Amino acid sequence: MSTIPGQAIRDVITEALTSAVRALGVDGELPDLELGRAKGPDRGDYASPAGLKLAKVLKQAPPAIAARLAETISIPQGAATVQAVGGYVNFRLTPEWLQRLVGAVSTKGPGYGASSIGGGERLQVEFASINPTGPLHIGHGRGTILGDSICRLLEFTGHNVHREYYVNSDNTQTKRFGASVYARLHGLEPPEGGYIGEYVTEIAEAARRDLPGIQNLPEEQAEPKLRVYAIQRVIEMISATVARLNIHYDEWFWESKVWEDGLAPAAIERLRESGYLKERDGATWFGPALEEEDGLGEQVLSEDEDRVVIRSNGQPTYFASDLGYLLSRFEVRKFNRVIEVWGADHHGYVPRMKSAVAALGYAPEKLVVILHQMVNLKEGAAGSAGKMSKRAGRFVTLDELIDRVGSDAVRYFYLLRSPDTTIEFDLELAVTQGNENPVYYAQYAHARLVNVEATATERHPQLPEKADLSLLVQPWELEVARQLAFWPEIAQDAAKLLEPHRVPYYVQDLATAVHRFYHAGNESSEHRVVVEDVNLTRARLELCRAARHTLKTALDLMGVSAPERM
RNA sequence: GCCCCGCUAGCUCAGUGGAUAGAGCAUCUGCCUUCUAAGCAGAGGGUCAAAGGUUCGAAUCCUUUGCGGGGCACCA
Numbered sequence: 252m253s254t255i256p257g258q259a260i261r262d263v264i265t266e267a268l269t270s271a272v273r274a275l276g277v278d279g280e281l282p283d284l285e286l287g288r289a290k291g292p293d294r295g296d297y298a299s300p301a302g303l304k305l306a307k308v309l310k311q312a313p314p315a316i317a318a319r320l321a322e323t324i325s326i327p328q329g330a331a332t333v334q335a336v337g338g339y340v341n342f343r344l345t346p347e348w349l350q351r352l353v354g355a356v357s358t359k360g361p362g363y364g365a366s367s368i369g370g371g372e373r374l375q376v377e378f379a380s381i382n383p384t385g386p387l388h389i390g391h392g393r394g395t396i397l398g399d400s401i402c403r404l405l406e407f408t409g410h411n412v413h414r415e416y417y418v419n420s421d422n423t424q425t426k427r428f429g430a431s432v433y434a435r436l437h438g439l440e441p442p443e444g445g446y447i448g449e450y451v452t453e454i455a456e457a458a459r460r461d462l463p464g465i466q467n468l469p470e471e472q473a474e475p476k477l478r479v480y481a482i483q484r485v486i487e488m489i490s491a492t493v494a495r496l497n498i499h500y501d502e503w504f505w506e507s508k509v510w511e512d513g514l515a516p517a518a519i520e521r522l523r524e525s526g527y528l529k530e531r532d533g534a535t536w537f538g539p540a541l542e543e544e545d546g547l548g549e550q551v552l553s554e555d556e557d558r559v560v561i562r563s564n565g566q567p568t569y570f571a572s573d574l575g576y577l578l579s580r581f582e583v584r585k586f587n588r589v590i591e592v593w594g595a596d597h598h599g600y601v602p603r604m605k606s607a608v609a610a611l612g613y614a615p616e617k618l619v620v621i622l623h624q625m626v627n628l629k630e631g632a633a634g635s636a637g638k639m640s641k642r643a644g645r646f647v648t649l650d651e652l653i654d655r656v657g658s659d660a661v662r663y664f665y666l667l668r669s670p671d672t673t674i675e676f677d678l679e680l681a682v683t684q685g686n687e688n689p690v691y692y693a694q695y696a697h698a699r700l701v702n703v704e705a706t707a708t709e710r711h712p713q714l715p716e717k718a719d720l721s722l723l724v725q726p727w728e729l730e731v732a733r734q735l736a737f738w739p740e741i742a743q744d745a746a747k748l749l750e751p752h753r754v755p756y757y758v759q760d761l762a763t764a765v766h767r768f769y770h771a772g773n774e775s776s777e778h779r780v781v782v783e784d785v786n787l788t789r790a791r792l793e794l795c796r797a798a799r800h801t802l803k804t805a806l807d808l809m810g811v812s813a814p815e816r817m
Numbered sequence: 818g819c820c821c822c823g824c825u826a827g828c829u830c831a832g833u834g835g836a837u838a839g840a841g842c843a844u845c846u847g848c849c850u851u852c853u854a855a856g857c858a859g860a861g862g863g864u865c866a867a868a869g870g871u872u873c874g875a876a877u878c879c880u881u882u883g884c885g886g887g888g889c890a891c892c893a
Contacts, residue, residue, distance in 0.1 A: 283833090283834095285833080285834080285835070287833070287835090289836090290835095290836070290837080290838085290839095291836085291837070293837095294836075298835085298836080299835095300834095300835050300836085300874090303835075303873070303874075304835095306873075307873095313873085336836085337836075338835090338836090338873090339835080339836070382893065419893075422892080422893060423892055423893075424892070424893060532891085533891090534891055536891095556889090558890095558891095559890085559891045560891095561891085562891040563891060564891080566891085568890095568891065568892090568893095569892080569893055570893095594887090595821070595822065595886085595887055595888080596887055596888060596893090597888085597893075598820080598821050598822085598887075598888060599820070599821080599887095599888050599889055600888095600893085601821095602820095622821080622822080624821095624822055624823075624886075624887075625822095625886070625887060627886075667829090667830075667831085667841090668829090668830070668831095669830085669831080670822095671822055671823070672822080672823065672829095672830075673822075673823065673885085673886055673887080675829095675886095684829095684842080686855080687841085687842065687855085689840095689841060689842090691855050692841090692855070692856090694855085695853080695855050695856075696856090698853075698855095699852085699853060699856085702852070702853060703852045703853085704852095705852090706852045707852080710852085744833080748833085752830095752831080753831090756831060756832095756840075759840070759841075760840090763840095766856055766857070767856095767857070767858095769852080769853090769856080769857090770854095770856065770857045770858090771857090772851090772852060773848085773849075773851080773852090773854085773856085773857075774848090774857080774858095776851065776852090779851085779852055780852060781852050782852095816853085817853075817855065
């Protein structure tokens with residue numbers, strides 16, 4: 252078929268509809284024709300309220316317009332039939348086209364739905380850059396999995412993605428962490444506000460071994476060394492934990508680097524020259540000083556309060572590091588855009604960062620911030636309800652969750668929810684629901700297909716080379732093909748909107764179609780994949796392959812495995 | 818006080834301004850001698866938090882209110 256498997260059929264139909272509208276004599280800008288999936292089976296597969304949309308322009312009744320469009324339109328390759336109903340134009344994918352699609356998808360193999368719409372754009376995605384002061388807990392799992400899945404979607408749609416973890420190493424929290432390790436090294440309790448977990452003591456003991464003489468140094472000299480050492484240990488832990496979830500960073504970028512390389516001072520200097528910095532109360536502040544004159548006022552003004560860059564004691568704030576980090580990303584490494592995944596508790600920081608990007612001379616849209624809501628521990632879980640706290644030792648670790656329910660179920664669990672919803676987490680419930688996690692439904696569909704394909708080639712060692720796909724006529728067979736048709740647009744929408752949760756919902760639909768298709772063979776043996784007729788078997792085998800590849804592709808985008816047997 | 822997110826079936830949640838609002842789980846009823854029953858078929862279940870507004874058309878956009886969560890540092 253000449254339709255490229257990567258191109259969404261929705262886009263093909265939209266183009267045809269647009270041409271038809273032009274043919275009716277509408278010039279100038281068109282209203283959005285809102286072609287989308289039709290709701291009921293009676294309405295076909297896609298529908299557009301084009302008649303309603305054009306009523307004003309054409310000064311005709313919507314049904315009349317829809318009828319003329321249906322008559323005029325020409326769908327490439329007979330992919331769909333067209334019907335006007337009221338002011339709507341409905342489209343139904345034809346069996347012939349669906350049959351050809353099955354062949355194309357099967358031939359293409361894994362990767363059906365991939366596209367190059369990203370044009371190779373160089374992107375950095377920074378996610379889950381948690382203070383490296385302890386193990387990841389279940390709250391961190393959300394941003395981690397969300398960030399990685401966004402990366403997978405972006406890669407699938409033709410972007411050049413760099414996964415990065417920003418390692419805080421010079422801020423207040425990590426200094427407290429260093430001081431806590433120092434205290435443990437000397438058999439003392441951590442200072443007020445320090446870290447009390449057992450891992451702190453273990454790290455201190457390891458440091459005694461790996462850093463000879465460290466215990467003889469005064470705290471001012473020992474703490475920075477211990478801090479770097481401890482952060483490295485924690486990063487090893489974090490790296491191992493996320494690896495269990497199939498997540499691998501390209502780079503662990505240390506905050507200290509922006510000072511070693513002079514990027515933070517350079518950024519501060521640039522802001523000072525442009526007049527965005529001012530001195531007050533002995534500190535240096537970032538603020539919208541020149542908003543009237545430089546045209547960036549709108550962006551810079553988006554933050555209406557001044558923020559401290561250098562404290563009155565001469566110590567820079569984390570914001571100073573972030574300024575240098577922005578230079579590293581946009582100027583030194585020249586990423587075209589940077590996507591950040593943050594918990595909603597940082598949402599107030601967004602305007603400040605956008606302002607900083609603008610003040611440094613870059614378009615604020617280059618910085619995209621994805622916020623996700625919190626994960627709260629449910630009452631009674633882990634001893635106490637509410638927000639988790641590393642310092643207070645009140646949390647369930649991500650490792651424990653993975654131990655209890657497995658990586659696939661964890662990823663699926665988080666990915667099912669839109670980032671906008673708060674998760675009330677109940678570990679016991681998560682464990683008991685582990686077995687009924689919808690991920691197994693999808694994986695089972697995949698395993699079944701693998702199994703039946705093996706059976707087919709076993710029973711019929713000499714199947715025809717080529718499949719006669721016109722034999723795929725049963726409604727449950729065509730329904731699988733129909734679901735396959737939707738995949739490219741699902742993947743593209745999820746990538747464009749940076750919304751991975753669209754993928755598991757699609758997977759659910761595809762798996763349902765697969766199970767029904769399979770089950771038809773249980774109802775009546777003539778509907779099995781493996782039948783006496785080798786040509787029929789061959790055609791159904793082709794459908795199995797197409798569905799299996801697509802299931803695997805979609806599961807891959809979620810970082811979930813596609814087992815061959817269950 | 819200001820800012821952000823949420824409120825949709827018993828529960829957990831989907832739902833780019835379009836037609837009759839969906840899924841999973843739970844409940845109830847059926848279906849395994851056969852390619853995997855971690856499956857399939859069917860049933861019940863709704864004031865889309867509330868009130869106004871915009872629109873030919875609103876769960877969706879705007880305003881107000883209520884409830885829940887998260888922010889508003891010389892913490893990150």
